[in-house]
Amino acid sequence: ENIFDRSRVAPKTPIKNEPIDLSKQKVCTPERNPITPVKIIDKPQPDPWTPTANLKMLVSAASPDMRDREKKKELFRPIENSEQSDTPDSLQYDIVDDSTVEEFEKQRPSRKQKSLGLLCQKFLARYPNYPLSTEKTTISLDEVASILGVERRRIYDIVNVLESLHLVSRVAKNQYCWHGRHNLSQTLKKLQEAGELQYGELMTFQHKEQELDYKFGERKKETLPDSRDSPLLDFSEPDCTSASANSRKDKSLRIMSQKFVMLFLVSKTKIVTLDIAAKILIEETQDTVDHSKFKTKVRRLYDIANVLTSLDLIKKVHVTEERGRKPAFKWIGPVEFSGKTGELRGHSPTSDPLPETQREACARYQICATGKQRLTRHASFNGAQPCEGTRRKVNSEPNSPRRERQDEYCSKMINLAAVCRQKIEEDTRNSNITSPFSLLPVPGDSDFCVNPLPQAVFPVVQAEVPSLSLPIGISSQAPHPSTPAASKTEDGKPALVPNQPFLCFPSSSLFMLCGGLQENNLSEALPTAGDGGNRSAEAQAAVPPAVCQKRSSHKCTLPSSPVNDEEPAAKKLNMEQSDLPLSLVVPKKPFESPKAESTPGSGCPSAVHLETYHLDLASPAALEAESKESTKTLDCQEQEKRPQNKDPDEPLPRNEHMPKENANQPFQPQYLYVQPTAGLSSFNFLFSANQAPSAISLASNQLPSLSVPCVMVPSAALASFPLVCSPSFTSPLSPVPDGSFSASASMNFSMSSLASTTPVFISTTAVVTPKVSPAPSVDPQQPAHPALHLSPVLTRSCSAVKLDSPVCVGHPVTLLKLQQPSSAPLTPKSIRPAHHEAFFKTPGSLGDPVAWKKNEGNQTRNASSVQRRLEISGTSSD
DNA sequence: CACTCCCGCCAATTA
């Protein structure tokens, strides 16, 4: 009875505005019913009708005893604390109020009232977000359960999630210690780092999926724990952790919660769809996932999501895909603090609200290959290690040791990739080729904008996909391996193009690239793949930068890493290795490594490299590279200046802008290429929007020719080359020196020639060209018109772009199609990007030695039939 | 009908 009364009273009393809550609670609690207030809310209504209501009544009645005892003890404290210190969350309180209100309104016990989210809010309302450091608040499960009027089981659900974020820790049986959000930022940071490592590594490595899959299937959770879980979990807080916690084996809910959070932190878009998350979290995966298992996973994710929502870390959104809308959650909590590992910001979650953070997160590229094929792996870390800033905690070990984990990761990644791929495929098929873009067009919300798939999870996937799809359409042709080209990609391995930052992947139908990739990884990986001879030293230089970026972006940024890079560079992209596979080239981000130095090739190139580095993340760099290659000549001239400037400046500038790392990371360019079935035939380039590391300080100077990040896929059959520029470009940006990609940049491309036949798309929004017809009539030779010039600006700008929008959204896309006569993809191997100019050539066009050769002349691009070259540079050529 | 997700059985762990 008391309860009821109170309920009425209480609810209102605590009105939100004031600090009320605290006071309320205190007030109430102290005396007799400490608890009541909360419960009250619920009870009032339920009582009468529901069967359960009766139970609850009973419970509540009974509970008082317990409550009293404990409450007196502890309850007060929390409350007090809360009052004092924090800035309590208004939310919680508010919520309470609301609930109360609702109660009145409805009297039913509606299911909603019993939701885990609401329960969690009530739970959280009891404790201060930022409790005084000195006091520890202990939480008694029984007590809380009785107070809140729910079964213990539910409390476990809440506590487990909170524990995963270290908001609480288990002290003993039935006892948890409330830590509040003081350590939340640290925890998130760690999770982010862990997530990057995991996923990042995955990306880099790939094993045969199959094998992995099997293995993984077994292991499941455990894997996680290794790398990150333990750390996360473990890391103790000063206050209360108890040892006991450790003992527990993996608790799936906790682990799932962490993984789920990691997905958000790693995701560029910060949006994760439930189904994707579920798939990723299911070890086994891939296609086969059992339906039932999937359902179960989704249920759990809802549980977790409800708690996270109560914490205001995520919110529900809907992502509209082609097919329809899907439930998804968007991260609204602090984003990245990551940059500075060392620093923890303590409580202030918001530490970095800025884009930077995002960028950072994004920074590295991730690449996923899905489908049967495998991912190409790159060894990421090797190179990376040096950089390590972030990872440190994660891996204590050196690279090698962790194979297992890696494997695991790989598997996960694979799964993810597979999932994405499936979707993509489906989508594409369904919709058809063209559609993809259309999909993209997102309007406004960022949330929504995202593309269906990937979006949520990995940024990469998301945005890109759609765009990619286009190409697919094109694909009509069969793939053919076309080019023998220079590249040597070995089997499926990705190859890197030396000068440029590209990766070639062999066959797989789909590739996902995420911005962050580190060059390092690539590079390393590449080598394995086959580095073949291409690597030109020069090019290498360029590459290296990328490496740095990757991991720790921060550190890396610098130059040192570059050295390593070289190797990678060597790799080239030839993709042909396999047959059809498409090759993707990912531009590396050249982050700036100073080292770029001037490299060898022509002076220009070096400059370019540098730029890229800056961009590093940003794919832009890649673009540049390509462009360089192709066009290099042209651009060079212009750019030369820049380069020159750059060189000297580069280093500095970067610094300025970016605080390096941050900048770097931030952008991750993400590319996704999906090979249409046919796809191979054509060459597709994808530029990611994001990528550009805006942050990067690409100074204009730097910009070398192109720093656009691109992905090239050669498709033999298709003659066409589709180019896609990621939205980023499109973005408005004017030429921001900084790195933003300005529209202008896009403009830069000189596509004019292309225009007619070749379809070029530039749109801010996603444009789809479905048809790009493949073969276009375009003449390859045509003129070079096609050449694109990317102005330096672009590159720069690119970087900037990334911020917000993830790719998906409105990025404008530009597609260029070029014919490629030959299937041979290009292999820039030799590339040296040196040129100032950025040249984009298609393989075919390669013919021009000019550009290419510029660097060395050696390149053999014979194979390719590139006919067109794109110049990207401001005006130039053409 | 699809999406959510509550509820509580029951197994695994602990005490």
Added chain:
DNA sequence: TAATTGGCGGGAGTG
């Protein structure tokens, strides 16, 4: 062995 934890999935509420 009893209690605590927590995986799991049926199936109900909601829109």
